[in-house]
Amino acid sequence: MKKSLSLLLAVVMVLALCPVFASAEAATYTEAPSLAEKVQAGELPPVADRLPSNPQVLEVAEVGTYGGTWRQAVTSGTFNHAQHHLTGYLSNGNALIYGQDKTTITTGWLESYENNEDYTEFTFKLRDGLKWSDGEPVTTKDVEFWYNDILKNEELTPSEQYYTDCTLTVVDDTTWKFNFETGKPLYLAKWAYNDGSPFVYPSHYLEQFHKNYNSEDELAAKLSEEGFDDWTLMFQDRMNDQKNMDLPVLGPWVMTCDPAATNTITFERNPYYWAVDQNGQQLPYIDSAVISIVESTDLVNMKVIAGEVDVQVACVQESFSNYPLFAQHAEEMGYHIETSEFNEPNAMNFHFNATSTDPVKAPYLGNADFRKALSLGMDRATIISTFYSVGPYSSEVAQTSFLAGSPYYDEEWAKEYTEFDAETANKMLDDLGMTEYDENGFRKTANGETFDLVILCPNFDAQWIEVAEMVAHQWRENLKVNVNATQVDPSLWGERTEANDFDITNLTGSNGFLYVSSGSIGDWTGCTGYNWGTRFMPGVHIKDGDKAFEPTEDMQKLMDLGTQALTTTSDEERDEAIKGIIQLHKDNLWAIGIGRRLPAINIIKNSYHNVANLDQDWAYGFCGSSRPDGYWTEDK
Amino acid sequence: MLQYIVKRTLVLIPLLLALSIVVFIIIQLPPGDYLTTYINQLRSTGMEVTEDQIKALEARYGFDQPMYMQYLKWMKNLLKGDMGYSFVYNRPVNALVGSRLPATIAISLVSTILIWLIAFPIGFYSATHKYSFGDYAFTGISFFGVSVPEFLLAILIMYLYFLVTRKYAGGLYSDVYAGKPWTWDKIVDMLKHVWIPLLVIAITGTAGLFKTFRANLLDELGKPYVKTARAKGVSNMRLLIKYPVRIALIPFIATVGWMLPGLISGQTVLSMVLSLPTVGPLLITALQNQDMYLAGSIVFVMGLMAMIGTLVSDILLAVTDPRIRNSM
Numbered sequence: 001m002k003k004s005l006s007l008l009l010a011v012v013m014v015l016a017l018c019p020v021f022a023s024a025e026a027a028t029y030t031e032a033p034s035l036a037e038k039v040q041a042g043e044l045p046p047v048a049d050r051l052p053s054n055p056q057v058l059e060v061a062e063v064g065t066y067g068g069t070w071r072q073a074v075t076s077g078t079f080n081h082a083q084h085h086l087t088g089y090l091s092n093g094n095a096l097i098y099g100q101d102k103t104t105i106t107t108g109w110l111e112s113y114e115n116n117e118d119y120t121e122f123t124f125k126l127r128d129g130l131k132w133s134d135g136e137p138v139t140t141k142d143v144e145f146w147y148n149d150i151l152k153n154e155e156l157t158p159s160e161q162y163y164t165d166c167t168l169t170v171v172d173d174t175t176w177k178f179n180f181e182t183g184k185p186l187y188l189a190k191w192a193y194n195d196g197s198p199f200v201y202p203s204h205y206l207e208q209f210h211k212n213y214n215s216e217d218e219l220a221a222k223l224s225e226e227g228f229d230d231w232t233l234m235f236q237d238r239m240n241d242q243k244n245m246d247l248p249v250l251g252p253w254v255m256t257c258d259p260a261a262t263n264t265i266t267f268e269r270n271p272y273y274w275a276v277d278q279n280g281q282q283l284p285y286i287d288s289a290v291i292s293i294v295e296s297t298d299l300v301n302m303k304v305i306a307g308e309v310d311v312q313v314a315c316v317q318e319s320f321s322n323y324p325l326f327a328q329h330a331e332e333m334g335y336h337i338e339t340s341e342f343n344e345p346n347a348m349n350f351h352f353n354a355t356s357t358d359p360v361k362a363p364y365l366g367n368a369d370f371r372k373a374l375s376l377g378m379d380r381a382t383i384i385s386t387f388y389s390v391g392p393y394s395s396e397v398a399q400t401s402f403l404a405g406s407p408y409y410d411e412e413w414a415k416e417y418t419e420f421d422a423e424t425a426n427k428m429l430d431d432l433g434m435t436e437y438d439e440n441g442f443r444k445t446a447n448g449e450t451f452d453l454v455i456l457c458p459n460f461d462a463q464w465i466e467v468a469e470m471v472a473h474q475w476r477e478n479l480k481v482n483v484n485a486t487q488v489d490p491s492l493w494g495e496r497t498e499a500n501d502f503d504i505t506n507l508t509g510s511n512g513f514l515y516v517s518s519g520s521i522g523d524w525t526g527c528t529g530y531n532w533g534t535r536f537m538p539g540v541h542i543k544d545g546d547k548a549f550e551p552t553e554d555m556q557k558l559m560d561l562g563t564q565a566l567t568t569t570s571d572e573e574r575d576e577a578i579k580g581i582i583q584l585h586k587d588n589l590w591a592i593g594i595g596r597r598l599p600a601i602n603i604i605k606n607s608y609h610n611v612a613n614l615d616q617d618w619a620y621g622f623c624g625s626s627r628p629d630g631y632w633t634e635d636k
Numbered sequence: 637m638l639q640y641i642v643k644r645t646l647v648l649i650p651l652l653l654a655l656s657i658v659v660f661i662i663i664q665l666p667p668g669d670y671l672t673t674y675i676n677q678l679r680s681t682g683m684e685v686t687e688d689q690i691k692a693l694e695a696r697y698g699f700d701q702p703m704y705m706q707y708l709k710w711m712k713n714l715l716k717g718d719m720g721y722s723f724v725y726n727r728p729v730n731a732l733v734g735s736r737l738p739a740t741i742a743i744s745l746v747s748t749i750l751i752w753l754i755a756f757p758i759g760f761y762s763a764t765h766k767y768s769f770g771d772y773a774f775t776g777i778s779f780f781g782v783s784v785p786e787f788l789l790a791i792l793i794m795y796l797y798f799l800v801t802r803k804y805a806g807g808l809y810s811d812v813y814a815g816k817p818w819t820w821d822k823i824v825d826m827l828k829h830v831w832i833p834l835l836v837i838a839i840t841g842t843a844g845l846f847k848t849f850r851a852n853l854l855d856e857l858g859k860p861y862v863k864t865a866r867a868k869g870v871s872n873m874r875l876l877i878k879y880p881v882r883i884a885l886i887p888f889i890a891t892v893g894w895m896l897p898g899l900i901s902g903q904t905v906l907s908m909v910l911s912l913p914t915v916g917p918l919l920i921t922a923l924q925n926q927d928m929y930l931a932g933s934i935v936f937v938m939g940l941m942a943m944i945g946t947l948v949s950d951i952l953l954a955v956t957d958p959r960i961r962n963s964m
Binding site: 071076155158159227228229230232233236237240243260261262263264266290292294295296298299302303305306307308332333489490491492494495 | 666668669672673675691692696721725726727728731732735791794795798802803804806807811814907908909910911912913917921926
């Protein structure tokens with residue numbers, strides 16, 4: 001027994017040490033037939049030379065075969081969403097990737113990453129032999145180019161945002177370090193989250209458009225050749241993978257046409273893509289992709305029911321009301337519908353201006369009891385049956401709060417003051433001193449002034465104003481509070497909310513806190529800058545200093561807790577801070593919700609395989625954990 | 637006559653200047669600018685935009701300059717034939733409009749000719765066969781055409797086409813032909829798509845023209861000069877074509893003025909519904925995003941076309957109508 005064990009050990013050791021295995025595996029890489037032809041013709045180097053020496057091995061559920069064209073149809077406004085799937089959101093979209101479980105972070109085109117204990121130093125290593133889509137090697141020179149010539153160039157990057165305290169140290173051709181003055185515990189999540197601030201750009205291509213690498217005459221010649229007035233405009237156009245077909249990329253597919261010149265954007269496989277499946281087949285499986293840009297959503301729907309899209313998230317995801325139409329033709333046209341949860345707290349949020357400076361309205365808008373009374377005075381069932389239910393699907397009543405899937409879900413918060421209880425609500429308003437009524441039968445303030453509020457509704461979507469009007473109507477009828485809704489252009493809405501000049505505003509969006517990230521914490525505390533969260537605390541981040549409004553005590557606490565949650569390197573401390581944030585929201589009810597969003601719709605052709613995790617969350621750029629490079633189709 | 641043309645042409649110059657100012661002011665009228673729209677879009681999708689970034693963007697796009705400076709810059713380039721720069725597309729306006737112009741003009745021209753080819757003969761028939769079965773039939777259809785909005789009709793026809801053939805018929809041709817040179821196959825494919833917009837235009841666009849022409853012609857037919865000519869024994873067809881039809885056409889010649897800008901905007905609503913790559917949808921997107929140079933330039937060119945059109949129609953009127961010619 002002992003003998004056989006030691007023999008086994010010896011065999012294992014020999015096997016483990018034997019280098020033949022690695023090279024034997026490398027020799028078995030295979031590629032798409034179209035690429036094999038090019039290799040035969042001498043136009044491309046062989047697949048083993050195009051792949052990194054240790055390509056990423058993607059374990060796909062079903063090993064696929066090459067070929068096919070993936071079709072999508074979008075309106076021009078949603079083009080970027082569709083394109084993220086294909087090119088991987090600019091260069092570093094896939095540096096780090098969330099795994100299929102959506103919590104662990106794995107490497108994409110990076111070979112490894114490391115951080116020190118207090119998250120001030122991050123070490124990244126490129127896969128050895130990694131190449132841009134034009135075959136040029138990716139090296140730390142490309143990181144330096146980003147750092148010195150893009151990030152540190154004031155004309156291109158006026159605000160360094162996340163990298164203000166970052167220094168870059170290049171170790172060798174494939175390894176570099178980011179050193180931060182303060183700890184950045186959430187930055188790995190941020191990098192895996194496709195937030196559009198990549199740190200690698202193809203320097204060999206982009207240098208020709210950069211001021212630092214060209215004399216003034218050369219730059220002027222380039223400007224007139226490319227048709228731009230200003231070198232920054234030219235550079236930003238050339239570095240944008242959505243606008244420039246010539247930009248070398250790292251994603252599975254490469255754009256092959258000028259998107260400004262046509263409504264049918266085409267993509268071809270990237271011959272230098274850095275991942276293989278478990279059998280050593282170079283990914284992606286699908287040869288090419290097409291995004292048709294149409295003028296309206298109706299046409300996208302027509303294309304869906306005509307079976308002319310294959311895997312589609314963009315554009316159809318929001319229109320749950322089309323579910324019956326899509327379902328009616330699904331079987332016949334050979335596609336199916338998958339639904340997924342939006343990482344958004346509510347179908348519609350009503351934000352109260354708690355820092356209002358209107359002498360009559362401020363005491364009420366800024367009063368938590370007033371907001372709670374209004375929440376109780378809403379008949380959510382009626383609103384949901386009118387706007388947020390389709391067939392068997394119906395929105396679940398909830399406040400604007402973290403989703404049930406969030407690690408910090410708080411049921412009490414989700415359900416507080418959501419019951420329709422006009423009696424209690426009226427009593428609460430009476431207790432606030434609003435016991436007198438004006439000649440139209442509406443409540444006056446405790447001081448006897450007439451009291452009316454306006455819901456400022458931005459015209460982002462035609463339905464929003466209808467919802468706002470119904471809510472206003474309910475408040476007038478049930479509570480005798482004179483509220484009216486008015487719809488304004490988004491730009492005017494932006495100006496007025498920034499200037500603190502509104503009472504209530506309604507909008508969708510933000511973050512359901514399914515995952516902890518700088519974005520989700522920022523959204524709920526307003527501590528990272530002007531964003532969704534500050535709708536309930538306008539004035540905190542205001543354009544002109546003289547217009548700044550003092551946040552209330554609780555708002556200040558909220559922001560401080562947000563900063564703490566963002567910067568602490570201790571998990572317990574972050575936990576505590578987030579719980580504090582929840583408590584403040586529960587107590588203050590700065591935003592009132594109606595119910596959860598109806599799920600998102602994804603359209604998937606039955607002939608497509610390995611399509612999983614079509615995540616709606618912005619945090620995953622729609623593609624990270626879905627891995628479109630592993631999709632394959634029976635339609636060749 | 638020549639003096640008249642020269643005079644009218646010279647008047648165009650101050651008019652154009654006025655037009656450019658009015659266009660620029662109108663484009664600037666909505667609150668905010670492209671940047672505020674852009675920033676709101678970013679924010680509504682959860683992106684963070686800092687004050688420094690906004691200031692830098694303002695400087696880059698020249699929004700930090702006073703309005704008259706922005707106007708002068710635009711005007712200076714416009715005189716050189718450069719219509720400026722589109723913020724949304726990050727492309728020169730000339731290239732954007734240029735790439736869509738051929739399809740736009742082709743669709744507008746074909747539809748205009750189609751409308752005329754249908755409207756005038758049936759208008760002529762209806763007027764000369766007043767209260768006949770045919771007259772009632774055509775009038776009935778034209779009521780339908782006037783009252784049904786073209787976008788609704790387009791969606792309906794597309795959906796019916798889908799129900800029958802199970803195919804999508806939007807766009808000008810199938811996606812596989814995009815960016816390919818024009819071949820016989822591509823033309824056949826285009827004909828399979830283009831009949832829908834043409835049918836819609838034929839139904840909705842013809843109706844108004846038909847009704848006006850019929851009414852004009854009926855007015856003329858009752859006039860004493862027609863009776864006199866008949867009494868003198870002029871053959872019926874010759875009489876109708878030579879006198880009443882000519883007079884009934886005069887209002888249409890006067891409308892050439894607003895037909896020219898239509899050629900550029902190219903059936904905007906219909907293009908939106910059917911996804912035709914014309915200038916119309918470009919203008920809508922530009923206006924929605926407050927992409928001021930793109931929107932301004934398209935509106936300016938349309939205004940310019942209206943002016944030229946009016947000039948042309950005035951000249952044509954003078955040529956066709958001796959009463960005007962002699963009064964000059």
